[in-house]
Amino acid sequence: MESVCAERRVAAGERLGGDGALAEALLAQVADWRWAMDAEFRIVRAEPLAEGRRLPPLPALIGYRPWECPALVLDERRRRRHERLLWQCQPFRGVELAWRTDRGRQRWFSISGVPRLDEQGHFHGYVGVATDVTARRRVEQSLRDVRAELDATLRALPDLMFEIDGDGVFHGVHAPQPELLAVPAERIVGRRDVDLLPPEVVRITHQALDQAREHGAARGHRYRIKLADGVHWFEMSVARKAGRDRYVVVVRDITELNALAFYDPLTGLPNRRLLLDRVEQALLRLAREPDWAALLFIDVDDFKRVNDTLGHAAGDRVLQELAQRMRAVVRSSDPLGRLGGDEFLALLTDLGTDLYSARRTVQRVGSQLRERLSQPIAWHGGVVTVSLSIGGVLFRGAQQPDRLMQAADQLMYRAKDRGKNAIAIQLMSALVRRM
Numbered sequence: 503m504e505s506v507c508a509e510r511r512v513a514a515g516e517r518l519g520g521d522g523a524l525a526e527a528l529l530a531q532v533a534d535w536r537w538a539m540d541a542e543f544r545i546v547r548a549e550p551l552a553e554g555r556r557l558p559p560l561p562a563l564i565g566y567r568p569w570e571c572p573a574l575v576l577d578e579r580r581r582r583r584h585e586r587l588l589w590q591c592q593p594f595r596g597v598e599l600a601w602r603t604d605r606g607r608q609r610w611f612s613i614s615g616v617p618r619l620d621e622q623g624h625f626h627g628y629v630g631v632a633t634d635v636t637a638r639r640r641v642e643q644s645l646r647d648v649r650a651e652l653d654a655t656l657r658a659l660p661d662l663m664f665e666i667d668g669d670g671v672f673h674g675v676h677a678p679q680p681e682l683l684a685v686p687a688e689r690i691v692g693r694r695d696v697d698l699l700p701p702e703v704v705r706i707t708h709q710a711l712d713q714a715r716e717h718g719a720a721r722g723h724r725y726r727i728k729l730a731d732g733v734h735w736f737e738m739s740v741a742r743k744a745g746r747d748r749y750v751v752v753v754r755d756i757t758e759l760n761a762l763a764f765y766d767p768l769t770g771l772p773n774r775r776l777l778l779d780r781v782e783q784a785l786l787r788l789a790r791e792p793d794w795a796a797l798l799f800i801d802v803d804d805f806k807r808v809n810d811t812l813g814h815a816a817g818d819r820v821l822q823e824l825a826q827r828m829r830a831v832v833r834s835s836d837p838l839g840r841l842g843g844d845e846f847l848a849l850l851t852d853l854g855t856d857l858y859s860a861r862r863t864v865q866r867v868g869s870q871l872r873e874r875l876s877q878p879i880a881w882h883g884g885v886v887t888v889s890l891s892i893g894g895v896l897f898r899g900a901q902q903p904d905r906l907m908q909a910a911d912q913l914m915y916r917a918k919d920r921g922k923n924a925i926a927i928q929l930m931s932a933l934v935r936r937m
């Protein structure tokens with residue numbers, strides 16, 4: 503069947519050959535040089551189709567089979583396929599082979615050929631043309647290089663990556679650490695974020711998408727999600743894909759960074775920054791409520807002595823143990839944290855509307871803190887015992903955080919002045935008159 507087609511093509515060539523100059527001109531438009539092979543597949547002719555084309559030295563091919571010619575580079579797989587076609591006397595097109603030039607560079611040619619058959623159908627070799635496809639091969643190679651570089655970059659990044667459209671439908675997922683996914687990767691593509699993620703995460707995602715739709719990119723959108731090993735914090739960055747309502751979303755696990763930025767590494771309590779932020783948030787809420795609240799400034803007595811007599815490591819151990827005991831006394835919903843050194847702060851909220859019972863609660867929490875925290879702490883076969891001085895300021899309504907802190911600090915010093923291991927409680931309104 504193929505050889506019948508080939509014969510037809512040869513016949514057509516002959517008809518065109520009637521107007522040889524036209525056929526030549528046409529051929530020169532689509533190819534760079536032509537060649538002929540004998541029945542043993544040896545190249546017997548190789549010549550340019552037009553003057554002035556920069557071609558490798560074509561005579562270098564003469565007398566060789568393509569796969570034996572030193573100038574041509576044909577890998578084994580391609581060689582076998584090509585040789586098989588020739589042995590079957592099949593026409594072929596678009597076989598690409600490399601030509602190594604003397605300057606050590608490669609040029610690529612796409613070769614097409616048809617068998618030469620005589621009237622009895624006897625095979626006499628091949629004729630064909632070749633086209634320089636080096637430019638296209640170089641573009642393909644640089645695309646492959648870009649792709650390989652992107653792949654390597656992706657593999658080096660620990661971040662989760664998603665492709666999502668403006669309606670929140672996922673079109674792709676890249677998860678080098680699958681344990682960070684809230685939903686297994688194979689269940690994500692083709693589904694909407696609202697069906698997979700908690701509403702708060704969906705809200706933050708759409709905020710980021712809206713921003714990226716308008717400005718091209720969005721950064722720094724943070725959210726938390728509960729995974730198998732606990733709560734993780736993530737930061738999301740989004741970039742819009744050119745000209746489409748499609749977005750690349752990069753999600754970084756910032757749980758550890760977050761912990762470093764907001765938690766005291768020694769005690770695990772909120773650090774000064776997070777603590778003051780939480781206190782400010784709570785004060786905003788309390789300003790609209792009738793309930794009393796109290797800010798406690800807690801300072802360890804003679805803590806320097808622990809460091810000086812038992813060493814810094816003993817001091818660290820004491821601070822860790824005190825923090826744990828404080829956490830057990832103060833309600834978990836109330837802000838508690840380490841201000842620095844041996845100073846801690848707790849905000850007791852929702853103490854009710856009755857001043858007398860609010861004051862009694864503050865007194866009770868203060869006593870519990872002093873009682874529990876002064877229990878001996880084991881250290882290298884012995885024990886360490888410390889006491890606390892606490893200043894407590896009772897307030898309600900709108901308050902300025904720094905004024906409250908200042909008042910609680912003053913009261914803590916009043917407790918120290920009374921010989922330490924004491925608590926001093928006062929109403930903010932009474933203090934303000936004297937401040």
Ligand SMILES: Nc1nc2c(ncn2[C@@H]2O[C@H](COP(=O)(O)OP(=O)(O)OP(=O)(O)O)[C@@H](O)[C@H]2O)c(=O)[nH]1
Binds near residue numbers: 768844
């Ligand atoms: N081990 C340890 N010591 C710390 C840390 N941060 C601060 N300190 C020490 O805590 C001590 C705090 O001492 P002060 O509050 O000035 O004084 P004090 O000895 O507690 O005396 P009073 O406050 O008057 O009862 C200093 O010696 C600091 O070096 C820490 O993270 N670990």
